[in-house]
Amino acid sequence: MAVDFQRQIPASFERVQRNEYGYNAKQVDQFLQRARVSLESPKTAVHGIKSGDVRAVSFDPVKGGYSAAVVDAALDRLEDAFARRERDELIAAGGEEAWLREIGRLSGILRGRLHRPDGERFRRPAKNKTRSYNTLDVDNLCRDLIGYLEEDKPLSVDNVRRAVFRPAAGKDGYEESQVDAFLDRVVELMAAID
Template identity: 45%
Template sequence: MSENTPGSSPADRPTRAINGLDTSTGSQQAPAHDAPAAQTAGRVKAARDAGRRFSRVSEEQWGYDPAEVDDFLDRVDAVLLTTSGDLRSAPGVSSRQVRERVFDRVQGGYDSAPVDARLDELEDQLADRERDAFIHEHGPQRWEEHLELLGQTLLGRLNRPHGERFRQPSQRKQLGYSVADVDVLCDRLTEHFRSDEDLDPSLVRKAVFRQAQGQRCYEEQQVDAFLDRAVELILALR
């Protein structure tokens, strides 16, 4: 979501699921015609001043580029502060794009942990807005159909045997995620989907896998894509 770290990946109730997914759910005043834009800009600045004072690492350490972080979060804040609710008018700031956002690293930059925590919060808020917008436009029945299809796709892969859930890298010596580590997470997801317990998306977001080679590893890109869809379902079913 926020950085590419070798060997790691980004994880209502997705719980009633495996045998039948339950998807219920003192400056110059701006001109009058610019007032809405000016108000939004003011709210974005207020949100940043009030809630985005991220600590920095030391000058010898590497952290997220502050300019990139501030610019991206300004755009997300602007979307969340609008009253239209039409997220399609703000490309680049969907919940998925927040989850997949990568920042450059610079010396003395922002500490990654609080930035990642804020991105998780924003992803949750955007996912809620996107769900509401979808239901408003297409109706609850279409939403349930969407969730059922997504759930079936995920459960189909989770039900595969250990060691066969994902592809192996095409190159024999290419590094990938440890099969054992990924299968442990998949087993935990399966248990949660079968139970009536709430599933915390941090189980997937904070998952870390060791690196391996050959038959002991899964292709990273395919695992990451699956985990993105898992987070999408978890947030949608809340």
């Protein structure tokens, strides 16, 4: 199934001022070229890309690079396109029941953590000076996610992608890496559903 890459990604990105930091243009262009091949003709891709790869990609900051906000928005659309294709491939291979089982499995894993009590959803960093996320901010988003998953309350996948939490220090907050990994799975689920 071919997908129109140009509808997902513009031909070029705006750059920030020469004295400001943006994304390394060469790295962005190389990744997007790989993504184009993977999206438009996946059987010819040497190193295929999946939605999780788009979500996890990062680029070095350089002066005068591509605008991070513009590239990030394009990457969100690209991730959604890959997620739709992955969903369609799963349905084509195993039927809609296979897709629903996978959604149910992932949803069950996430709900287990979401239903933990406030202040206990994630690990606390082992060291006192380690950066962490404010527990109240993270717990608020978790309650919004419960509303989305169980009560059909509206929540955009972009709200989760762009979630920002106030910083905390050490045991006063949740461990950043664990929260980030959990939110990656939430985005994976939401992109597959929507």
